[in-house]
Amino acid sequence: MAAPVAGSRIAPRRVPGLISLVVLVVIALVTLLGPWLAPYDPGAQNAALGAVGPGADHLLGTDNLGRDVFSRLLAGARTALIGPIFIAAGTTALGTTLGLLAGFRRGWLDAIMMRLTDLMFALPGLLILIVVVGIAGGSYVTAVVALIVLGAPVDIRVIRSLALSQRELAYVDAARTMGLSDRRIMFRHVLPNLAPTVTSNLLLSFVFALIALSGLSFLGIGLPAGTPDWGLMIQENRTILDLNPWAAVAPVLLITITAVAATILGDKVFERLSAGKELTA
Amino acid sequence: MRDELLRVSGLTVSLAGRRIVDDVDLVVGSGETVGLVGESGSGKSLTARAVAGLLPPTLTAGGSVRFSGTELIGASERVLRKFRGRRVGLLMQDPFAMLNPLLTAGAHIAESLPRGTRRDRQEVVRRLAEVGITNPDVAYRYPFQLSGGMRQRVAIAAALAGDPELLIADEPTTALDATIQHEIMQLLARIQESRGMAVLLITHDLRVAFQLCDRVQVMYAGRVLESGASKALATGPGHPYTLGLISALPAVERTAVRLEGIPGSVPRAADVACQCAFADRCGQRQDDCLTERPPLRLLDSGRLTACRYDVAPAASVAAPPSVPSARKSSANGPLLLVEGLRKKYGQAVALDGVDLRIEPGERLGLVGESGSGKTTLARCLLGLVDPSGGSIQLGGMDTTRLRHLPAARQREIRPLVQCVFQDPSTSLNPAMTVGATLAEAAALAAEQDRRPVGEVLELVGLPSGYAKLRPHRLSGGEKQRVAIARALAVRPALLICDEPTASLDVSVQAHILELLRTVNSELGTALLFVTHDLAVVRQVTDRIVVLLHGKVIETGVTASVLDSPGHDYTRRLVASVPTFTGSDACTI
Structure with a gap:
């Protein structure tokens, strides 16, 4: 046996994942501690100053109304990131549950679910979002809910196809033979085997939501x-x-940076979790 | 010795600096058939792939492979291409994966025919005839339109199309049914003789190797442990490992009193680089076996062994009394009664009126080839599929449509019949520890019968520390033990074993069969043993039922059915089991 590599060394292939993790942790901390870190009130205007470049007083300068850009970035992290976190959690919970049910139970539930996702895929999602959120008064919460519904079909499809291949494996037959309930087999036996995909889906949904929400804000929808x-x-x-x-x-x-870090971390988490226990039909 | 065609010397294959194949020598003379025998992980397939220059890119080969004087290790792809197909033919295990699904059988053959004959339809027909396909229309069929045996014949014709001097056949019949295995092996032997071609046969089955090969080379943990003429090896093995393998073989002609497996499992080559690879599992180990790697020494007339000592004949311990079956003729009627069971999948009939009866504690063998309906029958009994007609009674209760009974009733009935599935690598949930799997199963038994996890593990001969492990840390045999433990934890009255040893090595198979016999005699669990392997069924069953096309064609006491089969098909099955005459030391 080769001696274990010295603790200070990190295998080169793990570097991108670690950097991504560190970046995301720093961004998360800044989001949480933003109000205490901000040198200025993000809303405080200084019309006399106007827009100036970075300097000693203002780290990243000011905008048209003389507001401190750095402080606004810190404060803005909340709406930019907390929404996507909710969306990612919501999409994954909804998509995983429905996908597992459809793939494992099959039958009418599966048929309905598939036609529904077909319908969702056929719709121009972002366009509908703009119209719906626009009509509903442009609230941030509406946008979050709408994005959860829009993101779920992809997760449903992915989880369903995995559940379909898992249910053919002998361990599911063995659990059935023992007389375990379908619910127990689905959530205690099959779901843990989908963990790598579910976690990486979670991170990818976060990226999707981050970009979609920022896009909406850019269009002036969702936030005043x-x-x-x-x-x-x-x-x-x-x-x-x-x-x-x-x-x-x-x-x-x-x-x-946030989107790229989350994507890379999703990939690495998937590789890490699925290493050594691959199971195919 | 005939002209030397292939000489492999000091061959190594390594993965990221760790040796998987370590210092292998191999010589194949022209027109000679050499068998490379070993269990999974022995490095036999990698050796063959290295010879053909077809190692996966992550592996690196060292040493020397000379084919009629030309060095192939490190040779450019252009040089290798001149050898592959035209001078060295390759035949792989899975004929379906080997053939391109978009090409017809004829196209596969025509592709590798010598220049000038490629457009010659007659030549393709001649080549098909050589492998026993007399219907010329087969040339126009696609692989999916052919049966497994036909596919392998086409694959053989394609491998031979370039008229190679050496055919490397890697487990060419493992994926096939017993009777077809037999035909393909005979075909290979016939073609070898008529063409005077050399064959390097890679197999895990000693019986096949002894029957077909002039010389046999036994590999273990990436190195050669013994080599020599087949006859000499079969009658007087020169290495304890070879002896162990031979002793572990079940025989179709007799029921062994005790099945001797080899304890432990195959080590990784890199872990035993400086000792005898087999030392940890060897019954006659001495101190110097662990301190130095024993060199191959010459025994007699070209026989080499990597053991320093003379092999002691199989210890003739006073044979323990034969394991009796736990069969009780009970007053309460049979445990399982199946009458006129039918199952159709669309137009295809899988079961066509099957009757079956199992007494409590009885051991029944269900024998048939793929497509005979034996697995469908097992799945009907387990309540995993609904039969189309007929009835199943388990312990006096009607369980024909078990799947549709109320949940509470199912919870009551299902523990009565449990199953050990064929492939232990998929039948255990990879996300759960062994302990969690067993605890879940034990919780289903009646309260007074519940066994703690440690006790269940002990039942199948595993240390209690295994409860903390996940399945991917276990070897194939250990996984199958856990699967058996899980089934037993539920305290079933009937244990269905669906080819439980088909994916295991011989030395491990013997352990599992012995374990199942003990389970039956000590716990009184009835066994329904589903298998295609007659030698195995002889060891573990009292009665057998032979299934063909969904019908029972023969039934009776195992020994008498196998000794004097009544039905034509049963006779063919029995004849297809490879046999060899071993020495007295090997008779078990």
């Missing part, structure tokens, strides 16, 4: 004007790119 929010900041500050480019570029970078 003036709210500190990454998507909204891009829209408000794109006109002052010449005065203080950071005011628009910083939120773009943050959205991109």
Whole structure:
């Protein structure tokens, strides 16, 4: 046996996953501690100052109304990230439960579920979202609920196909032979075997929601004007790119970095969880 | 010795610096049939792949492979391509995976025919005839339109199309039914003789190797333990491992008093690099077996063994009394009564009026080839599929449509009949620890019968520490033990075993069969043993039922049915079991 690698060394293939994890943890901490870290009140205006570039007083400069960009980024992390977290949790819970039921039970439930997802796939999702949220008064909560419903079909399909292949395996037959209830077999036996996919789905849904919500904010849907929010900041500050480019570029970078980190982490978590216990029909 | 065709010397195969095949020598003369025998993990298939230059890219080969003088290790793909097909033919285990589903049988053969004859339809027909396919229309059929045996024949014709001097056959019959295995093996032997071609046969089945090969080389943990003429090896093995393998073989002609497996499991080659690879499982180990790797020494007339000592004949311990069956003729009627059971899948008839009767504690064998309906029957009894007609009575209760009974009633009946499935790698939930699996099963038994997990593990001969492990940490044999333990934890009256040893090595198979016999005699659990292997069924059953096309064609006491089969089909089944005459040391 080769001696175990010294503890200070990290295998090169684990570096991207670790960096992603660190980035996400830092972003999460900043989101939580934002109000205490912010040097200024994110809403405080200083019309006399106007838009200025980064400097000693203002780390990332100010926007048109003289508001501190750095403080607004910290405060904006809340609406930008907490919504997607709810959406990811909601989509995964809904998609996993319905997908498992459809794939494991088959029958009429499966048929209805499949036609419903077909319908959802055929609809232009974001367009509907814009219309629905627009009509419903443009509230943030409506957008979150609508995105949960829009995101679920993908999860339903993925989990259903996995459940279909798992139910053919002998361990499911063995559990049936023992007289265990369908519910127990589904949630105690089959679901843990789908853990790698469920976790990586969770992270991918988060990315999808992050971009969709920021997109809506950019279009001015969901949040009232003036709210500190990454998507909204891009829209408000794109006109002052010449005065203080950071005011628009910083939120773009943050959205991109968060999305990329979550995607990579999703991949790595999937690889890690499925290592060694692959099981195929 | 005939002209030397292939000489492998000092061959190593490593994965990321760890050796999997370690210092293997192998010589195949032209026109000679050599068997490479070993259990899973012995490195026999990797050796064959290294010879053909077909190792997966993550593995690296070292040493030397010379084919009629040309070095193949490290040779460029262009050089290798000149050898593959034209000088070395390859035949793989799964004929379905080997044939391209989009090409016809004829196209497969025509593709590798020598230049000039590729467009010759007559040549394809001749090649098909050589492998026993007389119907020329087969050339126009696609692989999915052919049966398993036909596919393997087409695969053989394709492998031979380039007229190779050496055919490497890697487990060519493992995926096939017993009678077809027999036909394919005979076909290979016939073609070998008529073409004067050399064959390197890779197999886990000693009986097949002894029957077909001039010389046999036994591999273990990536190295060669013994090599020599088949006859000499079969009658007087020169290595304790070979002796162990031979002793573990069940025989179709007799019921062994005790089935001797080899204790432990195959180590990884890299872990035993500096000792005798077999030492940890060897009954006659000495101190120096562990300190130094024994070299191959010459025994006599070309026989080599990697054991320093003379092999002691199989210890003739006073044979323990034969394990009796726990059969009781009970006053309460049979445990299981099946009458006129039918099952149709669309137009296909899987079961066509099957009658079956099992007394409490009885051991019944259900024998048939694929498509005979034996697995469908087992699944009907387990309440996993609904029969289309007939009735099933279990312990006096009607369980014909078990799936549709109320949940409470199912919970009451289902523990009565449990199952050990064929492939232990899928029958255990990979996400649950052994302990959780067993505890869940034990909770289903009646309160007064519940056994703690440790006791259930002990029942199947596993240490209680295994409760903490997940299935992927266990070997195939250990997984099957856990699967048996799970079934027993429920305290069933009837245990259905669906080919429980088909995916296991011989040395492990003997342990599992012995365990099942003990379970029957000590716990009084009735066994329904579903299998295609007649030698196995002889060891563990009192009565057998032979199934063909969903009908029972013969039934009776196991020994008398196998010794003097009444039905033509049963006779063919018995004849297809490979046999060899071993020495007295091997008779079990």
